[in-house]
Amino acid sequence: MQLNPNYQTIASNDLRQFAISVFKYIGCSDLDSELAADVLLKADLRGIDSHGVARLSGYVRLWEKGRINAKPNVKVIRQTTSTATIDGDAGLGLVVAPRAMELAIEKGKNCGTGWVAVGNSNHFGIAAYHAMKALEFDMIGYALTNASPLVAPTFSKERMLGTNPICYAIPAGMYEPVVIDMATSSAANGKLEIAQRKNAPVPEGWIQTKLGGITTDANGLKLGGALLPLGSDKDRGSHKGYGLGAMVDIFSGVLSGANFGPWVPPFVSFLDVQPNLPGKGLGHFLGAIQVDGFSDVDIFKNNMDLWIERFKNAEPINESQKVIIPGEPEAQFMKIRIADGIPLIDAVVQDLKQLSINFKLEHPF
Amino acid sequence: MQLNPNYQTIASNDLRQFAISVFKYIGCSDLDSELAADVLLKADLRGIDSHGVARLSGYVRLWEKGRINAKPNVKVIRQTTSTATIDGDAGLGLVVAPRAMELAIEKGKNCGTGWVAVGNSNHFGIAAYHAMKALEFDMIGYALTNASPLVAPTFSKERMLGTNPICYAIPAGMYEPVVIDMATSSAANGKLEIAQRKNAPVPEGWIQTKLGGITTDANGLKLGGALLPLGSDKDRGSHKGYGLGAMVDIFSGVLSGANFGPWVPPFVSFLDVQPNLPGKGLGHFLGAIQVDGFSDVDIFKNNMDLWIERFKNAEPINESQKVIIPGEPEAQFMKIRIADGIPLIDAVVQDLKQLSINFKLEHPF
Numbered sequence: 001m002q003l004n005p006n007y008q009t010i011a012s013n014d015l016r017q018f019a020i021s022v023f024k025y026i027g028c029s030d031l032d033s034e035l036a037a038d039v040l041l042k043a044d045l046r047g048i049d050s051h052g053v054a055r056l057s058g059y060v061r062l063w064e065k066g067r068i069n070a071k072p073n074v075k076v077i078r079q080t081t082s083t084a085t086i087d088g089d090a091g092l093g094l095v096v097a098p099r100a101m102e103l104a105i106e107k108g109k110n111c112g113t114g115w116v117a118v119g120n121s122n123h124f125g126i127a128a129y130h131a132m133k134a135l136e137f138d139m140i141g142y143a144l145t146n147a148s149p150l151v152a153p154t155f156s157k158e159r160m161l162g163t164n165p166i167c168y169a170i171p172a173g174m175y176e177p178v179v180i181d182m183a184t185s186s187a188a189n190g191k192l193e194i195a196q197r198k199n200a201p202v203p204e205g206w207i208q209t210k211l212g213g214i215t216t217d218a219n220g221l222k223l224g225g226a227l228l229p230l231g232s233d234k235d236r237g238s239h240k241g242y243g244l245g246a247m248v249d250i251f252s253g254v255l256s257g258a259n260f261g262p263w264v265p266p267f268v269s270f271l272d273v274q275p276n277l278p279g280k281g282l283g284h285f286l287g288a289i290q291v292d293g294f295s296d297v298d299i300f301k302n303n304m305d306l307w308i309e310r311f312k313n314a315e316p317i318n319e320s321q322k323v324i325i326p327g328e329p330e331a332q333f334m335k336i337r338i339a340d341g342i343p344l345i346d347a348v349v350q351d352l353k354q355l356s357i358n359f360k361l362e363h364p365f
Numbered sequence: 366m367q368l369n370p371n372y373q374t375i376a377s378n379d380l381r382q383f384a385i386s387v388f389k390y391i392g393c394s395d396l397d398s399e400l401a402a403d404v405l406l407k408a409d410l411r412g413i414d415s416h417g418v419a420r421l422s423g424y425v426r427l428w429e430k431g432r433i434n435a436k437p438n439v440k441v442i443r444q445t446t447s448t449a450t451i452d453g454d455a456g457l458g459l460v461v462a463p464r465a466m467e468l469a470i471e472k473g474k475n476c477g478t479g480w481v482a483v484g485n486s487n488h489f490g491i492a493a494y495h496a497m498k499a500l501e502f503d504m505i506g507y508a509l510t511n512a513s514p515l516v517a518p519t520f521s522k523e524r525m526l527g528t529n530p531i532c533y534a535i536p537a538g539m540y541e542p543v544v545i546d547m548a549t550s551s552a553a554n555g556k557l558e559i560a561q562r563k564n565a566p567v568p569e570g571w572i573q574t575k576l577g578g579i580t581t582d583a584n585g586l587k588l589g590g591a592l593l594p595l596g597s598d599k600d601r602g603s604h605k606g607y608g609l610g611a612m613v614d615i616f617s618g619v620l621s622g623a624n625f626g627p628w629v630p631p632f633v634s635f636l637d638v639q640p641n642l643p644g645k646g647l648g649h650f651l652g653a654i655q656v657d658g659f660s661d662v663d664i665f666k667n668n669m670d671l672w673i674e675r676f677k678n679a680e681p682i683n684e685s686q687k688v689i690i691p692g693e694p695e696a697q698f699m700k701i702r703i704a705d706g707i708p709l710i711d712a713v714v715q716d717l718k719q720l721s722i723n724f725k726l727e728h729p730f
Contacts (some may be wrong), residue, residue: 015665080477082447111476112445117445119612156688168612178615180608186601196568203600212682232601236551240595243545243691244609246676247533250543254668255659261675278671293448294482294620303619306643310626312610314521317577323521326608 007343014364015342018042018352019053025359026063026096027070036094039125044342047333048181054348057355059092059123059327061269068092068122074099077257081111085256086118090281093124093145097284101130101141104288108139112293119256120280123147123267125193127167128181128330133353134169134288135177138297141169142287145260146252148266151185152226153242154234157212160227160262163188164248169327171291173301175308178326184245186226186238192218192227197345251285258283373684373714374706379729381406383717384418390724391428392435393460396435401459402595404490408708411699415555416491419713422720424488426634433457433487442622446476451483455646458489458510462649466495466506469653473729474506477658484621485645488512488632490669492532493695499653500542503662506534507652511617511624513631514646517591518548519599522577525627528553528611534692537657538666540673544692549610551603557583557592562710570597574609616650623648663687 016037023033044052060067072091076084083101088096100116105116116254124130127143134141147162163183187206195202195218202218209215210224221227227254230241253260259279266273291300314323344352349365356363381402388398401424409417427433437456441449449468453461465481472479489495492508499506512527528548535543552571560567560583567583574580575589586592594606604680624644631638656665679688709717714730721728 031408058691079653080658081475083477083655085659110446112448113478113480115478115654115658117440153679153688155677155681155683157682157684158679160676160679160688162617166609170612178611180612182602182605182608184605186596194541196446207603210681230602230605231551231595232597236570236601237595237596239689239691240547240549244531244546246543246691247535250535250669250672254665254672255656257664260668260672265446273671278668290445290448293445293480294450295622299622300619303625303643304615307615307619307625311525314518314523315527316520317573318520321520323518323525324604326604326611338411343426 006346006350008346008365009341009343010364011341012041012338015044015053018356018361018363019056021361022056022355022359024059026060027363028092029071032095033093035098036092039094039098039129042129043126046126046128046330047337048126048186048330050191050193052342053352056124057351058267058269059094060355062122062267065269067265067269067273073094076103082107082113082115084116085267086116087257088118088121090120091122093122093284096121097124097130097143097286100134100284101133101143101240101286101288104107104286105134105137105139105278108134108288108290109137112290116286117251117256118284118286119258121258121282121284123282124284126181127165128169128179129164130286131167131169131181132177132179135171137288138171139223139293140289140291141167142289143167144248144252146249146264146282146283148264148268149262150189150221150227151229151245152166152208152212153237153246154229157210158262161242161245161249161262163227164245164252165247166244170183170304171301172304172308174305175325176327176331178304178308178325179330181327184241184248186230186232186241187227189227192221205236252283254277255285256283300347371711372708373711374708375701375729376490376706377406377410380409380418380707383721383726383728384421386726387421387425387720387724389447390726391425393457394436397457397460400463401457404459404463404494407493407494410699410702411491411493411695412702413491413555413695415553415558417707418709418717420487420488422716423632424459425633426721427487427632430634432630432634432638433526437461441468447472447478447480449481451481451576453483453486453646455485455487458487458647458649461486462489462495462508462651465649466498466651466653467507469651470502470504471501473499473653473655474502477655479653481651482616482621483649483651484623486623486649488647489649491546492530493534493544495651496532496534496546497542497544500536502653503656505536505654505656507654508531508532509613509617509650511614511629511647513633514627515554515586515592515627516594517577517608518595518611519604521664522575523627526607527629529610529617531609531613535669536666537669537673539670540690541692542698543669543673543690544695546692548697549595549606549613551597551606552592553593554592555588570601617648618644620650621648621666640700
């Protein structure tokens with residue numbers, strides 16, 4: 001247990017080049033390698049350390065197990081004017097989801113909104129990468145994905161849902177866009193890991209024990225417990241977090257032909273995929289909504305600026321902590337880390353170094 | 366304070382006829398009166414007592430104040446193939462929202478999905494009424510609305526958002542549809558009212574005091590406090606509930622040209638509308654998504670049945686309480702209340718009787 005992990009700070013472009021070399025090594029095309037690296041780096045730049053290069057070796061292990069196809073033939077298997085379903089051919093979600101989002105944006109330009117369900121895919125990194133693509137076109141972006149079952153619905157002992165995130169990216173005028181990117185559990189797994197490293201207890205309401213009891217042990221999940229839905233318990237509305245996680249699962253999994261609920265294949269390669277699966281891989285659901293389909297873009301952006309200003313200036317409980325606009329902290333991280341580089345904890349540096357040794361790749365560490 | 370309120374049970378059709386007569390009295394057309402009564406009755410039948418005929422006199426008082434137009438000229442003011450924006454002309458949300466949902470369904474039939482932002486409207490009853498309309502056409506229905514500011518964002522002393530509900534209605538095969546209809550606050554106002562009537566404390570995490578402190582006083586909201594976002598506090602993810610409430614506000618208010626945030630006009634007629642509003646009335650956002658746009662309808666419904674069965678049979682923490690499918694309790698209420706009538710507490714009966722006396726209307730009480 002490392003109480004004060006050491007950090008090493010790496011320039012984001014060096015880290016990107018290293019990630020590209022890893023994806024190329026496993027057989028991805030040059031373009032796909034760059035795309036996948038960009039998705040991971042966006043997480044590191046935005047301060048979502050759990051979803052960046054810290055996961056690189058996780059993707060590699062899934063490839064080693066034959067669960068990721070480095071040269072997928074991504075196909076549109078069904079479509080209408082505003083909708084499509086894509087089969088990701090077991091490709092990296094980091095590559096499949098951006099393709100799907102391109103299609104959603106194209107459809108959105110054509111008829112006001114575009115919606116793409118993606119099946120037979122893998123973990124797609126941070127939802128915000130995909131949703132934020134829409135912003136360049138004055139569109140609102142939307143991204144959902146299901147994930148390895150870790151969350152117990154209200155009243156359940158069993159893990160039935162992933163942390164199933166929901167993301168909305170909404171353009172503004174003079175301010176940064178509003179980006180809501182949230183797990184539908186009360187705490188993301190990344191936060192648990194931080195508590196585990198510090199050997200610190202976690203708040204009541206993050207996890208339950210194997211028997212469904214209350215615990216503040218940060219290792220509760222490893223001991224067979226489960227994450228709790230947003231709301232934490234029935235009294236405080238955990239059935240709502242469960243409902244949102246269910247919605248994400250149904251849109252991402254059931255609508256797309258992917259797996260759903262407890263059948264979603266685990267991200268960690270040491271857990272086997274279950275037999276007799278109802279679908280293929282895991283699934284995403286992506287959307288692009290033309291602001292211009294509803295409102296003058298200028299009027300909308302002016303009112304978004306007014307919205308942001310009014311919420312920033314809401315009377316705070318403590319003068320020292322103002323109300324935060326969703327996406328504001330991540331945008332601040334991004335500015336700092338583009339300039340100063342990305343701090344990686346020692347465990348991640350060692351993991352990436354090992355990868356570079358195994359694959360005989362140059363590395364910046 | 367009434368500890369054991371008496372109930373009177375009224376046949377739903379009698380209650381519907383009474384509601385129709387009230388809407389006719391204030392000047393609504395025959396069709397609009399029936400529609401508005403149907404929306405209210407659906408809440409009573411589904412067991413959402415706070416949103417049914419208990420609110421009838423509230424709508425009347427808004428009409429008396431000149432804030433509701435009984436003969437609105439509902440207009441489409443902008444549209445694309447898959448989107449539209451509607452101006453509700455200050456009509457009852459109970460009438461405007463169903464019209465908007467019809468348009469969303471029509472667009473959805475035509476191009477896979479239909480999305481309608483509604484501005485210049487009023488309270489639209491339960492979100493589920495509108496979203497569930499899509500089910501008849503093998504569509505997934507979606508409904509959002511903003512509402513009177515009662516919820517304080519994380520770190521805010523001020524009330525900035527309504528309880529801003531999110532509703533998804535998803536068709537299944539042999540089972541009832543999955544209907545997720547949830548406020549984005551940790552507790553709905555209706556639940557507070559029940560605690561107030563019982564003079565009982567509420568769980569920590571429902572409300573904060575006027576200064577932003579913790580309280581379990583059910584009257585905390587009346588004393589100037591605020592409801593808390595889903596998640597209850599920062600540690601347990603209240604920034605996520607705040608983010609969801611913000612999303613609902615932006616789609617319903619900013620996109621439609623309605624008011625948003627703290628400017629949303631209050632439902633209670635004794636509070637005045639603020640000066641210098643940025644928009645008109647309050648807003649909704651409605652959607653209809655063709656299942657067939659993504660998947661064979663039969664395959665989807667079979668997999669939804671599998672989803673429902675698997676979740677119903679998740680291993681429960683206590684054998685006596687199985688996992689609940691979203692919408693299941695409301696569907697059970699509906700069966701019972703169609704057969705046995707709708708129980709109204711004495712305060713509501715007295716309120717409706719007074720209405721019948723004032724307007725010289727026949728009544729079933």
